[in-house]
């Protein structure tokens with residue numbers, strides 16, 4: 001049954017500029033009372049699994065690419081960060097998207113990801129040593145700062161072949177790019193992202209030039225070398241933009257998987273105890289963490305033609321927002337969706353998207369989490385909130401904690 005007032009309240013809460021600390025009850029209102037609803041600016045918002053899945057898979061719904069930008073914000077290209085974003089595969093439609101995905105996919109293979117396991121294990125153990133040192137004597141330790149954030153940024157550095165001493169340099173610059181995307185590429189956030197992108201392009205460009213001269217086994221060298229049979233290869237813009245994409249897509253997303261997953265375990269001591277007893281089932285636990293509180297809550301598209309969604313007319317050119325995290329809690333797809341159940345049948349979550357743009361790094365994110373959680377639990381027989389609060393900084397389109405202070409012993 002529709003309830004327009006409840007739908008308006010839910011949309012206002014979800015899309016408030018301050019973000020929404022607990023979006024899940026609002027998603028439930030939308031699924032029930034307005035599964036295809038509209039924001040005041042006309043953006044169509046879909047919240048049920050079936051509609052979100054269609055928006056992601058149906059090529060009629062297009063990502064915002066160069067052509068879209070030229071129509072809606074032609075001066076956008078003057079911003080280096082926007083020019084770089086538009087060179088990323090995630091902002092390209094067919095046929096450009098397939099071409100980029102094929103070229104990058106030839107370098108970023110399942111074998112290369114699996115080959116990172118020993119490096120990730122070593123890195124996790126090193127970070128756990130650091131946590132143990134900081135936690136000695138009962139001091140609270142921030143899991144985000146000292147574990148969840150350094151892990152993925154270092155792993156991407158390892159994957160790309162960034163020299164070890166340079167890896168910490170990337171974190172604030174990549175965060176500046178991500179924050180600007182979250183704040184709709186406007187204001188000071190956009191200026192910071194332009195500066196950060198210029199610095200990232202310089203650094204990555206210099207690295208690419210070194211690898212061109214002296215190739216190694218890393219992803220940057222392979223990306224420079226990959227060619228299609230017809231000789232097609234990445235241009236300089238495509239190479240640099242998609243290196244920045246790997247950094248920005250793989251960094252805070254994976255950090256927030258670790259942070260959000262840890263918070264679920266701490267809120268439910270029975271779950272924490274259960275996972276300690278079955279670390280061999282970690283893959284299923286990670287799947288449920290991904291479904292339950294996903295690091296990316298939203299995916300955006302626009303309608304390339306007039307169409308309909310759930311019986312509602314959608315005009316050509318309309319923005320469409322798919323609430324991935326709401327789809328993951330749709331009772332039509334998952335029984336007891338608000339209950340964390342690590343024994344669910346796998347599959348059906350939209351956390352990594354679906355269709356042509358399905359996350360290229362899903363296997364890497366899963367690998368990092370599957371190594372991180374059992375080792376964290378094995379190292380610390382006691383893990384608890386430090387009682388100083390756990391503020392979120394990413395809430396609506398990205399979701400994660402700014403800090404997660406813990407007592408570890």
Ligand code: HEM
Pocket residue numbers: 056089090091101156245246247249250251253254257294295296299300350351352353354356357358359360361362364365
């Ligand atoms: C838990 C961690 C992660 C989550 C939740 C996540 C989520 C997503 C989602 C939802 C999309 C699709 C966006 C859309 O359709 O508009 C996506 C795309 C992508 N992700 Fe991830 N991601 C994660 C980790 C990673 C990692 C570790 C990497 C690589 C280092 C990565 C690289 C990419 C790339 C390159 C794309 C674009 C694919 C394309 O356009 O074809 N992601 N990711």
